[in-house]
Amino acid sequence: MTLQTKPRAAEAQKKRRNSASGIVADHIVKLINRGRLRPGDRLLSEHGLMQLLNVGRSSVREAVRGLVMAGILESRQKRGTVVVSSVPNGFSQAVARSVAYWAIRDMEEVRMLLECFAVARAAEVASEQQIAELEHARDQVERKIAAGSSYLGENTQFHLAIARIAHNSALTYCLSSIIENFKEARSHITWSPSMPANDLLDHRAIVDAIRRHDPNDARRLMEIHLGRNLVRLDRPEGVDSESTDEG
Numbered sequence: 302m303t304l305q306t307k308p309r310a311a312e313a314q315k316k317r318r319n320s321a322s323g324i325v326a327d328h329i330v331k332l333i334n335r336g337r338l339r340p341g342d343r344l345l346s347e348h349g350l351m352q353l354l355n356v357g358r359s360s361v362r363e364a365v366r367g368l369v370m371a372g373i374l375e376s377r378q379k380r381g382t383v384v385v386s387s388v389p390n391g392f393s394q395a396v397a398r399s400v401a402y403w404a405i406r407d408m409e410e411v412r413m414l415l416e417c418f419a420v421a422r423a424a425e426v427a428s429e430q431q432i433a434e435l436e437h438a439r440d441q442v443e444r445k446i447a448a449g450s451s452y453l454g455e456n457t458q459f460h461l462a463i464a465r466i467a468h469n470s471a472l473t474y475c476l477s478s479i480i481e482n483f484k485e486a487r488s489h490i491t492w493s494p495s496m497p498a499n500d501l502l503d504h505r506a507i508v509d510a511i512r513r514h515d516p517n518d519a520r521r522l523m524e525i526h527l528g529r530n531l532v533r534l535d536r537p538e539g540v541d542s543e544s545t546d547e548g
Contacts, residue, residue: 321356325364328354333373333384344374344382406534412479413527415472416460420507420523421516423466431466432512438462439504446497457481459504463511493533500526 328350332338345353350361365382368374375385427435438459445452457480464473503526510519 321354321360322363322367324354325350325356325361326368329364329368329374333387338384340384340386342384343380344384346381406531408479409527409530409534412476413524413531415476415479416464416527417520417523419464419467419469419472419476420511421520422469423463424511424514424516424519426468427466427511427514432508435459435462435466435508435511439508442504443501446501452497452500456500463507466511493529496529499529 329338329344338344344350344365347358347361347365350356351358354361365374365376369376369382373384373386374382376382423431438455441455442452442459445455460480461473461477464476467473503522507519507522507526510522
């Protein structure tokens with residue numbers, strides 16, 4: 302099995318997982334379009350949507366968060382989530398399925414700024430023990446890639462390990478929030494068949510730059526690594542892609 306090949310069963314499972322938030326968003330948009338939900342109306346509870354649509358809690362939260370950022374829903378204290386706007390003309394079901402796209406694009410830009418600073422700082426101050434821990438995190442990602450498995454959790458830990466080396470708790474907290482937010486939709490939108498192989502090579506090069514204590518090269522490599530997500534996000538076909546994985 303090559304690095305770019307994924308087992309069919311795992312691929313099907315990821316497609317089902319990543320389409321779940323789209324099902325929730327489509328359902329809410331249809332209710333608004335049909336007049337069954339109007340501005341000021343309260344959305345069905347999180348648990349109610351989970352039961353009605355047979356989806357997980359994270360899928361419901363992701364869909365609602367995306368519609369909030371699109372200005373259609375609003376979360377209010379004591380009232381829950383309410384409709385604040387009708388669905389704009391042209392807000393098609395395809396866009397609803399990828400309603401998180403705009404938020405992800407903005408967060409990826411902020412992530413690049415923060416993580417490039419973090420990796421440069423890590424290259425300046427990393428101890429031998431911290432480098433060894435980072436290498437372990439990198440190896441965990443590589444094992445999952447070699448097995449053709451999802452490596453979202455391991456990838457997150459690799460990037461957060463770099464942030465922790467920078468010894469800035471606020472930076473680590475911000476990056477953790479950005480990386481965790483919209484993780485299902487983000488993996489769906491930014492996936493490409495070459496991603497596992499690219500991630501493997503990028504991670505190795507980044508760790509090597511940190512080991513050499515070369516902040517400029519570490520920053521350059523991280524810009525290339527995260528820049529691929531922005532390139533994929535800027536491609537129109539990436540918004541409604543059927544392929545899925547980590548990024």
